[in-house]
Amino acid sequence: MSKQGILLVNLGTPDSPSVSDVRRYLDEFLMDERVIDISAVGRTLLVKGIIVPFRGPKSAKTYQKVWTENGSPLLFYSVRAAELLQRKLGDDYCVALGMRYQNPSIAVALEKLKAAGVKSIKVIPLFPQYASATTGSVHQKVMEQVSKWQTIPSISFLNSYHDEPGMIEIFAANGLKYQPETFDHIIFSFHGLPQRQLIKADDSKKHCLQSADCCSRLTDVNRFCYSAQCHNTARLIAERLSIPKEKYTVTFQSRLGKDPWAQPYTSEVIHSLGKGGAKRLLVFSPAFVADCLETIYEIAEEYDLEFKALGGEKVQLVESLNDKAEWIDVLAQLAVRPV
């Protein structure tokens, strides 16, 4: 009997933390028209002329700090998740992992599924909240690849799972270990997105960024809005932990460039809390299902140092889902559930 194919896709990471590999990664990543969504000429000048040459060496230094004997944490946990999911689902399924940028590529992962003769493919981007720059880009790349095949099997794409109960439960359980009530404030820090992209995703053109808190609640009109989905994930984790509204803030990190991104920025919120006398901050980062540069370095190191310089004592990162058995159970549910 032919198998069902499951394609897990994460963002991608450099092959090594060397300057040349980091430059190659940044080049492929940022030349994606869904990531730097400006004119092709503008993108080429910005990415190849400025970001890759100047940010490359700086990013490489950061990657060197998070690199382990197992390589990039993002890749390590993604590979582990795929292996454990295969074990959990058994022989009726063939699980493949692809990275949107660099290796293992989506093309190679799809070839694995093709060689296994799968009758269908379910694509599960490892991003709980939908953004055109991540999930959208993964879907586009998969479609590009399979469009070259003579026989295209049934394919389904998971759009988002920002409210998946099992996932909310794991983030909450991970946070509970640190006793959230002992912290001055809780931050839910999501990867940022240019405001331009939030507006482009608003089909009504009448909602997103039209008022101060337009997307702090998920409704029918903003159900595909990245910011609204992030707020929803945070609200569900906070409710599960009985964290009152006034004790947590949803923020956005990792801004690139000078254009406005989703706000408030994590660094600014941490600064104002530090200046206000807060001593201990607990930070969840539920845009990531695996710890990576953005959590291990940006939150646990950079923000922690900046907070301490303002008199704070600790920025405590809540670890991600990584290769936890409960997360593999959730992935298995997503894999077998009809879209």
Ligand SMILES: C=CC1=C(C)c2cc3[nH]c(cc4nc(cc5[nH]c(cc1n2)c(C)c5CCC(=O)O)C(CCC(=O)O)=C4C)c(C)c3C=C
């Ligand atoms: C979780 C979802 C992510 C969104 C949304 C996202 C948007 C986005 N990112 C950049 C630029 C960079 N991101 C970088 C690293 C990075 N980004 C994500 C995820 C999302 N990005 C992850 C998981 C990682 C870490 C990868 C790892 O190897 O650990 C980087 C590279 C690092 C650096 O130089 O700072 C850049 C650059 C843009 C422009 C963008 C939306 C338009």
Ligand SMILES: [Fe+2]
């Ligand atoms: Fe990013």
Ligand SMILES: [Fe+2]
């Ligand atoms: Fe929105």
